[in-house]
Amino acid sequence: MTLESGRFDGRTYIVTGGGSGIGRAIAQALADAGARVAVAGRTAERLDETVALIEKAGGEALAVPTDVRDPEAVDALVSAAAERFGRLDGLVNNAAGNFVVPGIDLSPGGWRAVVDIVLNGSYYCTRAVARRLREQGTGGSVLSVIASYAWHGHPGTVHSAAAKAGVLAMTRTLAVELAPLGIRLNCIAPGPTETAGAGAALWATQEAREEVLATVPAGRFADPAEIANASLFLLGDGASYLTGECLTVDGGQWLGKQVYGRTSA
Ligand SMILES: CCCCCCCCCCC/C=C/C(=O)SCCNC(=O)CCNC(=O)[C@H](O)C(C)(C)COP(=O)(O)OP(=O)(O)OC[C@H]1O[C@@H](n2cnc3c(N)ncnc32)[C@H](O)[C@@H]1OP(=O)(O)O
Ligand SMILES: NC(=O)C1=CN([C@@H]2O[C@H](COP(=O)(O)OP(=O)(O)OC[C@H]3O[C@@H](n4cnc5c(N)ncnc54)[C@H](OP(=O)(O)O)[C@@H]3O)[C@@H](O)[C@H]2O)C=CC1
Numbered sequence: 441m442t443l444e445s446g447r448f449d450g451r452t453y454i455v456t457g458g459g460s461g462i463g464r465a466i467a468q469a470l471a472d473a474g475a476r477v478a479v480a481g482r483t484a485e486r487l488d489e490t491v492a493l494i495e496k497a498g499g500e501a502l503a504v505p506t507d508v509r510d511p512e513a514v515d516a517l518v519s520a521a522a523e524r525f526g527r528l529d530g531l532v533n534n535a536a537g538n539f540v541v542p543g544i545d546l547s548p549g550g551w552r553a554v555v556d557i558v559l560n561g562s563y564y565c566t567r568a569v570a571r572r573l574r575e576q577g578t579g580g581s582v583l584s585v586i587a588s589y590a591w592h593g594h595p596g597t598v599h600s601a602a603a604k605a606g607v608l609a610m611t612r613t614l615a616v617e618l619a620p621l622g623i624r625l626n627c628i629a630p631g632p633t634e635t636a637g638a639g640a641a642l643w644a645t646q647e648a649r650e651e652v653l654a655t656v657p658a659g660r661f662a663d664p665a666e667i668a669n670a671s672l673f674l675l676g677d678g679a680s681y682l683t684g685e686c687l688t689v690d691g692g693q694w695l696g697k698q699v700y701g702r703t704s705a
Contacts (some may be wrong), residue, residue, distance in 0.1 A: 445505050446630030447676050449474035456508050456565055457535035465664035466532050466671045471499030478521035480506040508561030513695040518568040527576060530675055531569040533562040533584040538641040543598035551599050558603035563610055570623055579622025581675050584611055586627045588694040615684030624683040626674045631680025631690025633662040658691025
């Protein structure tokens with residue numbers, strides 16, 4: 441049960457990367473709060489698992505296997521969700537790819553893979569959903585999951601940091617363009633969050649995990665449900681005048697990077 445329980449009754453959202461981690465948690469939280477959810481990702485089995493979890497809890501969901509790098513597949517995703525549920529109310533751009541590599545050693549293919557998923561995929565999804573909302577004349581809301589290194593950068597993540605920064609710029613630009621249509625766009629920047637995907641991509645060894653943990657003033661990783669709760673606030677009517685913003689939910693991680701190294705008074 442979430443703080444937003446019942447506030448999404450009759451609404452429909454698409455969640456990309458909804459087959460795992462944070463995306464699954466957001467999809468489940470939306471469904472718990474009354475929304476119908478279409479989950480998209482490349483792996484059908486993971487999407488089916490999310491749908492089964494939501495249905496078991498009494499909710500309604502649809503799995504639409506989709507590679508967000510393909511704009512035609514994204515258009516088909518939006519049509520499938522609108523056809524099944526009759527309308528759309530918003531989108532969560534959560535799909536991502538990541539791996540740690542020094543920028544100087546990254547191949548053009550590696551750069552393209554991450555930028556295509558994170559930046560191009562978020563744009564294709566946002567464009568397709570915004571067109572549908574304009575057609576419906578209903579307004580709606582789009583949330584993109586980024587990371588604080590979009591503004592402070594981080595060694596080893598040049599592809600992802602650049603792509604997430606692009607998503608933030610896209611959000612701010614379209615927030616202004618689409619405000620007259622009643623469409624709000626915001627970002628959320630989670631700190632280190634306990635998911636299998638991020639664990640494998642970013643802190644695959646115990647040593648790396650401890651290094652990351654040492655940077656978090658709150659002293660722990662986030663639970664995906666904590667990111668989902670904040671996401672529902674941004675997607676829902678409680679944030680009805682909030683657009684073009686980014687909410688950082690990171691246990692103080694990025695503020696904790698003090699120049700002189702002190703983490704306590
Ligand atoms: C040191 C960092 C610590 C940071 C601590 C802060 C923590 C908080 C902030 C965290 C923010 C963000 C977190 C996340 O995004 S977590 C999400 C992680 N989840 C995933 O990555 C799942 C999906 N991932 C994938 O599908 C793949 O990893 C991939 C992105 C590679 C895409 O898959 P695809 O099948 O399309 O790609 P290919 O395998 O064909 O590879 C494409 C090119 O990429 C090159 N590549 C792939 N892996 C690596 C690697 N490990 N190192 C270098 N290069 C790699 C590959 O060679 C291909 O390029 P070429 O064609 O040129 O060979
Ligand atoms: N966990 C963390 O510490 C943090 C995560 N984030 C962000 O949170 C979001 C979720 O990450 P997290 O849950 O940790 O990791 P996951 O690896 O679990 O999530 C990534 C999801 O994206 C999907 N995906 C990847 N490529 C594509 C594609 N081409 N088309 C469609 N879907 C795709 C994956 O499914 P499939 O492979 O089946 O396609 C997977 O479900 C990401 O945007 C990430 O950058 C931000 C800050 C911190």
